[in-house]
Amino acid sequence: MTQKPGSEERGFKAQVRGPLIIAFVLAIVAFLCTFIFATGGTDNAPQLVLALTVAGAVFVVTLVMCATLILVEKPNDPSLGEGTGVNRSSAKLYAEARARREAETKRREAEEKERLARKIDEANAAKDAQQKQPGA
Template identity: 70%
Template sequence: MANKRSHGIKEQISGPLIIAAVLAVVTFFGVSIFGAGGTNNTPPYVLGLTIAGAVFVVTLVVCATLILVEKPNDPELGEGTGINRSSAKLYAEAKARREAEARKKAAEGKD
């Protein structure tokens, strides 16, 4: 069995944070430069900060969603009792019961 490397919370969060920060900074400068409409006008820093913040949040949400989708569940999560019972096991048990009852009825019918 292969050894699983456990990734700490810092390792999982640092990548998306760096990506989101870089995109936010690029967005801030892009909006501040192009939003002014020329070199004679004052750059709209508030607009740049607002849109950069929105880009930062959206990037973090997208990255978090992609991380959640990528992680497979442990196979042992489907096993257990109560709410965590495996449907394959339940089906196999029900099938075995039906077959046993059918054999019992067939044996009674022959006698």
């Protein structure tokens, strides 16, 4: 994260405190809602186990989502975009791949020309040998 001038560096406790408070508040709301609405009226017994289960699930899911958002928000170091590695620009990658393809094409064309020149030389040598034979 980019630090603003005059702000103190955020430590682990500062990063964890916010998501824990959010998860705790949402778990309490889920507990109260489930406890009230799952009972089904004043004649029935309160559903305490169901309310605790829902509150625990909401707490865990909220923490996981907050942790994921914290990880996604963290920007990469600017030096990662330079040089080699996965963060090189696609224009550089394309230019390098194109240069490799062109070099490979030129090499293949040169090999093909050389192979054809050898075949022509062999055919000319065979024709000269046939013409030199008397009465063939």
